Amino acid sequence: MPRELGSISSSSLRCRLFSAFPRFSTASLIHQRRTRRLGGGDAARLLEKMSGPPVRSGPSARAQKRLRLDAYGGDFRFKRRVEKAFPQEPTIDLWLELAASLTDEDIVPTRLRSVNQHHVSTNNVELNALIGDKILGAYLLEELVSHGLVRDTGEATRQYSNLASNRVFAGFALEVLPGRVKESDIVGGENHSAGTSVEAAVYMVSKMPRGTQAIQQLARWFVYNVVVAARFEGEIMNPKGLLIELHGETTANRLMGTPDHDPRFEAFARWPLVPIPGVQTRQTRAVGRSKKEAESAAAREILELYGHEIHNATPQEDAKSRKQNARLENAYGHLLTLGGVMVGECENIAPPGSAAVFVATMRLGADQARAEAGTKKQAQRLASQKLLEMIGEYDD
Secondary structure, eight states: OOOOHHHHHHHHHHHHHHHHHHGGGGGHHHHOOOOOOOOOOHHHHHHHHHHHHHHOOOOHHHHHHHHHHHHHTOOHHHHHHHHOOSOOOOOOOOHHHTTTTTTHHHHHOGSSSOOOTHHHHHHHHHHHHHHHHHHHHHHHHEEEEHHOOOHHHHHHHHHHHHSSSSSHHHTTTHSSSTSOOOHHHHHHTTTTHHHHHHHHHHHHTTSSSHHHHHHHHHHHHHHIIIIHHHHHTTSSHHHHHHHHTTEEHHHHHHHHOOOTTTTOOOEEEEOOOSTTTTTOEEEEEEEEHHHHHHHHHHHHHHHHHHHHHHHSOOSSSHHHHHHHHHHHHTTHHHHTTTTOOOOOOEEEETTTTTOEEEEEEEEETEEEEEEESSSHHHHHHHHHHHHHHHHHTOOO
């Protein structure tokens, strides 16, 4: 092998051999549609592009869309799917019929009963609830996905997490298990126990004749009364997560002096996280029995009070900009796929003792571009960006 090729890597050698045959290279087709050379104004625009995406200082357009859909009742497509999936309001007649035959020992934890029984009974209920949680969860997900009420995996996960929670189950326990759970238990903070009763009942009903139809009926009823009703009434799902996506934040700390058996937490929600010129910083406060409850309440309040300001704020970056930045970042690899090559080596031209300055020259057909940078990788990328700009790759 000649000496000048001995130090060239196999990938560089393939690129050079490829560019030696223009009729098999995409480069010749690109030159035919080339419209302009890189001038002074073009160079300025390229330098602006090469500066990279700005530091995030605003909400994402996608999160703003979620805020609009959650706060204003969903879009028309969602409403049409609801009309198709629920031509009439669902009922739980079969579920109530089968659940009425269950005994308290199988579905109600000891702490919710008026009599003192052996702790093993509660253990049995907890085990029944563990299985019932998985059974009901599968039916809830099937209802969400089969009727097109969620667009993607992320939304399905969010909606399922909200549905399959003790807070939701406890909130509907009086309707789902009438006579088994008292309102005073739920108000008194026994959400977990009330939710456990619903899950345990699902497992016991699943073993009965027509149990599958009853659980499917219950899941359909929950989806309608939680997901659909919340969207139509403008209830925001997972307010803390949405606020973070909108470039806000929440913080929470325990209130001093609150007892260990009944603690209270204070939370603050703030938007935007980084000040935006011309936009006023907003903050709300809430108190809850847990950090999660307090943060959720504070985030929900700030989204409800100032949602219009957040929704109308300039988005951080649209999809087209993200795509363009990705193309600029991968300029070197893109140029190689078109048959481009690096001329010589990427060498450090800085004098000894000075900061490194690497120079890279890229060539595609008869055109070439040169760039300097502090690292080899950056120099190759900048030179590739200049060359791709010259041949019109970034015109669209």
